[in-house]
Amino acid sequence: MSFKRISSGGAFETKVGYCRAVVAGGWVHVSGTVGQGDTVTEQCASALSVIEGALEKAGCGFADVVRVTYMLPRAADFESCWPLLRAAFGANPPAATMIECNLIDPHFRIEIEVTALLPE
Numbered sequence: 001m002s003f004k005r006i007s008s009g010g011a012f013e014t015k016v017g018y019c020r021a022v023v024a025g026g027w028v029h030v031s032g033t034v035g036q037g038d039t040v041t042e043q044c045a046s047a048l049s050v051i052e053g054a055l056e057k058a059g060c061g062f063a064d065v066v067r068v069t070y071m072l073p074r075a076a077d078f079e080s081c082w083p084l085l086r087a088a089f090g091a092n093p094p095a096a097t098m099i100e101c102n103l104i105d106p107h108f109r110i111e112i113e114v115t116a117l118l119p120e
Contacts, residue, residue: 001025006057008050021054028058028116040077040109044084047112055116063092064116071111075100081110
């Protein structure tokens, strides 16, 4: 099986030793992604943009996402992200999980991880 590793050029990719996404066996696994900004919605929009870029480099898009995990330090912040998530996934909503947990830095308000299936 061949692997394709996709980098977004983020500083943590080199520091920690991971890549933004890995394509393997027809699947695209996108690492947990945080975004820039001060509010949860700014960070959500930014993270979705980075994820979209990784999916495009892999050869797919949000319509091909089959699983998404949202991680937030405050579950109460999640609802304000719903309009952005509906806009991203549209008529193709994936299976989803939301977890309340600490993130690597207290500045971060949301982290998003997705798995997609490459189109045939």
